[in-house]
Amino acid sequence: MIWDELVEDVTAGITDRRLAREARTELRDHLESATEVLVAEGFDRAAAETQAVTNMGKTDALARAFQERYRRGGPLWPVPLVVAGLVLGGIIAVGAGGPGAGAGLFVMLWALVLGALHPRSFVSAVRDPWPAPATRDGRQTVRAQLPFAVAGLIAGISITPNLIPYRDAFSLVVPGLLWVGSLEGARWLSSCLAGSPGSAPSGDIVAAAVMAVAGSIISTTAMNGFVAQWVPQALAAAALYLSLGLVLWYLHRLYRRRSALETFAPHA
């Protein structure tokens, strides 16, 4: 088709493959619809297609609009919040020691997993802990996740005493996996209920599992050596996290983009 190149160029900046595929489908439907209308108005098919492409607007401007739309919430978005979670986890770990260290490290893993895989959830959880019930477009809400998270936490805590010497690993892996699994399950289920099943959650779960295992290795190492025996160094590390967090938070505020609802610049 004449518009294939336009559609590909315009959606090239969308990094999420599912969103890019949907955007392409939507743009193609638009161009087909416009062409049909133009043909009905007397254009021959080739001229109608060309006109439909022209009416879409300049490729560069469209590509930029799509790219900017989907860049928000990108990989750098949650960094300050992840660091804040790490700081909190570090403080709990150092301050409480023993079981508290496990809780602190759990907070750290929570910040890493949720921040890395679900930046929007992480941000919305911080900004609006009790949002409205799940919407039909497949977005999950904290309210829907909370029971799963609590269940995961309880499961993790109950399993822990029975799995010594692996308790540190399991205290992180079990709640972490349940939490992320519940997020993905809720998202997928709600998208199915909405009539448009989302992408399979397996990729994210595998990624979460890898991160959880990595977290467990880190935690086991930390519990056996770093936190328990080298508290001053742990304090120094927490201070380092805090400084890094403040710097990143400042940069985040400095470069934060305003909502597109306020700055969108169409040609109406």
Place this chain on the structure above:
Amino acid sequence: MADGKKGSGRRLVLLVLGVLAEGPAHGYGIVRKVGERSDGVLRLEEGLVYPLLHELEQAGLVAGHWEEAGARRRKVYSLTVDGAARYATEFERWQAETDAVRSVLRPSLVKGGHVRLDLG
């Protein structure tokens, strides 16, 4: 004007929400309605409607769902309760601004494309 972009962005949000307040529509349907209702005065750069629709969807102001349109798949948008409230707010704001501009300008000074200057 300093807030030109912001103003035109708000106007497009108002137009899109206004069309959807009448019933569900797909992107091209929205563009067509805006063009037809304004007798072609408001000509949207059609492709730019989609990033905005996605933004509105993300904000929970509109909800999109996929439908089969012959051999094609089509995303149809409808207004949510939050979207309806936002539309009411934007509409009232636009009306207040329009009334304010109208109260400043004096239409009687413009006739046949010329301004009758009152320098006295």
